[in-house]
Amino acid sequence: MYQTLTLNDLPARDRFALWRETVASAVAPVPYDIRSDHADDFDATMHVLNLGAVQISRHVQSPIHVRRTAKLIRQSGAEHYHLTLVRRGTTSATQAGRDTAVGPGDLMLHDTWRPFHGTHTGYRRVDGVQVMVARELVPLPPDQVGRLCAVRLPGREGVGALLVQFLNQVTRNAGTYRPADAARLGGVCIDLLTAVLARHLETEHAVPHDSRKRTLLLRIHAFIERSLGDPELSPGLIAAAHHISLRSLHRLFADQGTTVADWIRTRRLEQCRRELASVDHRHLAIHTIAARWGYPHPGNFTRAFHTAYGLTPSEYRRKQEAHSAIPST
Template identity: 75%
Template sequence: MYRTLSLSHLPARERFAFWRETVASTIVPLDVSSDHADEFRATMQVLDLGAVQISAHTHSPIHVRRTAKLIRQSGPEHYQVTLVRRGTIISAQAGRDTMVGPGDLLLHDTWRPLHGTHVDHARVGGVQVAVPRELVPLHPDLVGQVCAVRLRGREGIGALLRQFLVQVARNADTYRPADASRLGGVCIDLLTALLAHHLETDRMVPHESHQRTQLLRIHTHIERSLGDPELSPGTIAAAHHMSLRSLHRLFAEQGSTVSEWIRTRRLEQCRRELASAEHRHLPIRAIAARWGYTHPGNFTRAFRTAYGLNPDEYRRYMEHSVSERRQHAQQAGAP
């Protein structure tokens, strides 16, 4: 489900041709050219999540075209969303031209002719997701209205999709096959929600997709606010313009409660820092306070209930464990 492409092992004169052929077979056929073909450099990691494919890439600037002839030669068509992380893209599709820079998203429909080019940068890079058209529950004519339109990736649902793509691409080699369909489903839900937001067609999105996207948005809010002692179901509901009852129902459908989720995430962050050599100099009460525990006694009781050890016992245990592993490694390496 995960593979990488690097050109460093090839002679310089062969790199661009090899990369062009590989990209065409990995995603969809494209007519690709480059002003840097003689000194072309590129890397790409591809992650298959069932029907969804995510690829992270860096490469020398290119020009791409998808013509009517190439479309006729293709199999199932996709929506492709590119998160630009480095460089600038000028894109044309569906009668529109747009320029997109780092941090923003760009949608293409591979069933429609397109033209794109990179400008003003020696190396460009981004993360691209390809989703089969039939898996997005919006009419293609509606989706066509946001092709070659700059979709903001630093706010709202666009930020959620951007964060998801970056995180998934960063950890691509850690997922198991069983994770693929779940991550692919999250990606489709986020893409659908983003398109519906820009099209103002929320009523056409399945209820389940709405719920999963809303829950992901709430989880993201909680992660950002764990250090706030005032974080509570009430503040979360207010921040998302929903009733407290609706918030509790949303978590109940996932087999949890809001308070349990907050407590679990706070304790996991505290446990991670207690086990880290980087935070060994910090007093336990400082770590607890950083993650929203203002009363050391409450933190100690919650930690012991969750992990069976007091925070100081857990820290000593982890320090001893690390020391033992280091000694074993040194003995194994001794002549």
């Protein structure tokens, strides 16, 4: 499910050849011609997460040039969408008569059944996340999606920001997932990608209902996470912010086996518990931590914390401090 590769231990002259071989066999399900102006001293680290029908990989590497030529397409006609999130450097792409460059925080799409040329340049080491998904898994007409290839897709606002947040988080925690998580995470990725594309095509109505519902729930979760410190956060405010009825909001959470209030309370308490256990937050009073996460009244916080964890906040903090004071052997 998870693989990692670093070239640091290899002689400089051997690194680029191994990199090309590894990308061809383990990363890209379709062949690319990969070249680099830094082949003599190439450096790269790669993390690959296989999520069933979706592959997500993070590359920190020397600048490269990639091509998908007509000859390579004839050799392997596999039809995939390939999404790039730029984290550092610049990615340029040419496809279907369009030539576009994007920088950190933005996204760019291309497909594998038409010729493509891309470059990743701008720094000694560039950094990006790549997503590969089969065409048939994206429930939008390919001719419409094709209009978004080699086009800048903003990643700092709306559902684009949600997709970027997901990709950053899933690659950061890649080594912690279990095989049972793969299908769920792959489905989340496809839902978010579909929502981003539909938004730019203005065809949200064409997205299947279940996919729209899952994407909406992800947006609501992200909104709640950003708003945990607001003591006025309520189901009514959440529903209004997402232009849905209270009944629809409650149904979304009921389908997940929980309620809006329970979700908010659990996330607030988890954040409080994390800070109470943190050495970096020991200088903060318990009531200060509680207020930061939406509990302005200490008594309410203490009761909620004790109900959830079986200890008062002060008891929990003392227990964590005693544990961290025990010398490791």
